[in-house]
Amino acid sequence: MAFNTQRVNCGLLNIQSARNKTSEIRDTINDRQLDLYAVTETWLTDLDSAAMKEMTPVTHSFVHNPRSIGRGGGVGMFVSNSVKKVKKCKTPIYNSFELLQVECEIGGNKLTIVSIYRPPAASVSLFIDEFELYLETIDMVSTNIIVWGDFNLWLDDTKARYVQLFIETIAMFNLINIVDKPTSMCGHIIDLVLVDTSSDLVRDLYVDGVCSLSPVHKLVSFKVITFRSTRNMDCDTLLLLIYDMIMEQQSDLCCHSSRKRSECHECLYTIYNSVMRVEHEKMCPLTSKKIVVKEDSPWFNDEIRRAKNDKKKKERLWRRQQTDQCRVAYTQARNYEKKLISRRKRDFYQGKIEQAGPNMHKLYKVLDNLTGNKKKHKLPEGYSDSELAN
Known part of the structure; x- marks a missing residue:
């Protein structure tokens, strides 16, 4: 049983050109303490190293896939150094959308994060077909998955045939969109966050349209960094407490006769897990922590x-x-x-x-x-x- 739980702050925004918003992007990451920040329509190329350096805080790294042909487009993600085993995955190239697939480890669990950008002019039917082909390439059994980005689909228009087809497609992979508020200034849900239907990965999702860096899109975020404080944990006291409670509960919870009770490993294991979970929660509760990042900015006055x-x-x-x-x-x-x-x-x-x-x-x-x-x-x-x- 794993008790170490790590939560990360995540953000998603169609940035519509990152070159002229480098300071604002970095401030957004620092002010909101974002560990994972996905941006679409970066309009960056591999030659924009100065812009990438300027907008990336010292506590983060930036991975991206620029548009291979033509101008515009591009998807990227800022990843905090606290996120472990970060790996950018090689993915197929599709005609109807751009993507960036990143694998990492959070709280000891493997997580696959997929950032999507579908241009408005791209065929919706082609996108749904290609998106289904792409989802078939992902191992959704041994990994947790988040698929997010600017899909440019009015998902709130549930009567539209293409919306129904899209929902049916993601449902085949046990995925569901959890964004339920408009993410565009025109009042439609076009930026999506897809997670497994049985997953509780994403909590406290919030759509913020007040201070967005985009004239069209709102910032989608979910928070907060949480961790277990072990300062108050006394291992010796915890072990004695567990032993005493197991002895007390065994007679009530064990379904075997008293003669075979000492050999009942499954019941003892169940009781141990139950007691350990409760007592560990008391001694090491989940706590929130605010981290202040200080940038090295010699020009700041x-x-x-x-x-x-x-x-x-x-x-x-x-x-x-x-x-x-x-x-x-x-x-x-x-x-x-x-x-x-x-x-x-x-x-x-x-x-x-x-x-x-x-x-x-x-x-x-x-x-x-x-x-x-x-x-x-x-x-x-x-x-x-x-x-x-x-």
Whole structure:
């Protein structure tokens, strides 16, 4: 029986171009403490290393699949360093949708996370056929699974034939959509979170349309990080308590005669599990923990701090009152902070480049810091350990 339980904060959003929203993306991850943050329509390519470095907090890594042909599209995911055994999986290429499949381990359990983006112009019937083919490739028996993303299907229109076909298709794989509120500004459910019908993986799902980085989509999130605090656990006391309670309960719960009771391993195992679960819950209850992430931002100054505080103040006011006046005030504060950060960063790194002057070593050090490039020192191949050491 496993008692270690880990919960992670997850978020999903169609970002509609990540290049010009790098600071806001990073702030969203930090402010909401997101461990897994899936973004669709990233519009990124493999050459956008500077944007990826800028929007990824130091506590996270970023994996993505850019659109292979043409502009736009692309799916990516920010993954916290607290998530273990992260692996990006190789997947087939489909004509009607883009995807990113990531496997990881959470709380000792294997989890498969699939991010989907279906362009609005893609054929719905073709998408349903191809999506069914894709789901057949996933091992849903030995792993927990979450399929989320921008499907661009009005799932609230239950009378539409394509919606019925889609629901029937995912039902064949024991999947169900748990988003029950509009995720687009036009009032429809187009961003979905699919989980196993018998799963309790996702809890406290919330659709937030107040402060979204997208003009069309709302942020879908489910929270909170929880863990078991073991500070109050006394192993010796726990073992004695379990022994005493097993002796007390055995006569009531064991269905065997007193003569065979000492040989009744199944009943003892059942009683042990029951007692252990109850007492462990008392000593080590699930607790919530808020983690404050401090970014290394040498360009950050008091002016930006004041602008950031003003933006958060207006955000809280908008959440309370939900008026157009509050929305405009928040938008102005957010845009001012964005311009201030952009100008400050530009001036800071321009000064660094000017300080480097003709020194190419210093110049490339500044550029590597901007783009996130790290030099990898590789040892020569084809040598034994002793030859390489010599």
